[in-house]
Amino acid sequence: MKNYSRGFSLVELMVAVLISSILILGVTDLFMSSYFSSRNNTELAQMQESGRIALEIIGADARRAGYQGCGIAADTETPLPNSGGTLPDDAVTSTAASNITFRYAVPGSGCTDATGSSTALDLTNPPITYSSANNTISRNDDPILDDASMAVEFLPSGSAVSATAIRVTITISDSRGANEITPLNARTFSGTYELRNRLL
Template sequence: MKSRELGMSLVEVMVAVLISTILVLGVTELFGNSFFSSRSNNELTRMQEAGRVALEVIGADARRAGYQGCTAADQEHKFNDGHSLPDDAVTSSSATTVTFRFADPGTGCNDSTGTYQELTWNEPAVTYSSANGTLSRNGDPILDNVNMSVAFIPTGSALTSTAVRITITVSDSRNAAPHTLGNRTFSGTYELRNKLL
């Protein structure tokens, strides 16, 4: 009697290969989706943090605009560049540029010990500008993949406005076409409380 060889037939091998291929493709797809989802979440976090930080930095200078220490607020100070406070506390040469002028914080007043701190001015003035997707402070880049726009409220003129609205639009830095996130927009309105009209 002949003994039969035990083993898998060609059909059984092909079925096993097909099932294995489907499992491998499923695991690969799951891993790929997880990987891109993680990268998108990281990029979204970066975009939100960038917008929030940019508004905080700009807002700190916007709130100081026109500050003249503890001196009489109706006094006029002339800067070397021809501008003066309080009229030129905030100026703008375009919709993507804003300049703030103010006394250095903590000067022109008595400190905690009662000692008068001589008044000093922030010269040059602090200028924020947005060009080619880069936000700069006094010409130094501080953030990429960002555009800024400036609007004065309620008049649209820096000279007669009582507030300034800064809008920051942050874009995805990855440029990965199928996985690119949409732009995120952040806006802050700052009252020009130190500026006399």
């Protein structure tokens, strides 16, 4: 009596390879989908955080615009050094929709502390200029946010001289660039800041 060793037939082998391939493709597709979703979520979170922080930085300077210390009456004009105009009239200026300049005294100067000692008003603070060029937002030419642009609007009149508030709009693009397989749409963030230290 002869012994025959039995293995897979060619058809059985092809069916097994086909089923294995389908399973591997399914797992790979699931992994890639999860990977790209995770990357997009991380990029979106970074865009949102960057927009929020940039608006906080700009807003801090906007709220100080025109500050002349504690003891100066609200209707007093204070000359800035080097013929730089006066505070509060020239506290906020702009030469284009993509830039804005804030001027204010050194915070804390011109005030009286708890012991009754007063400090002289210090107007040597350099102007703070925010500008948007080459897909970067800068503060005094130091980049604070890449892959972004900025637009400034004076409210309610559109004029820097008579405005009582400003609206800053920041548009942030996907930092991974257009070569990304699934780039995110640009996100827009906006903040409105009242100019509290200005003559009305």
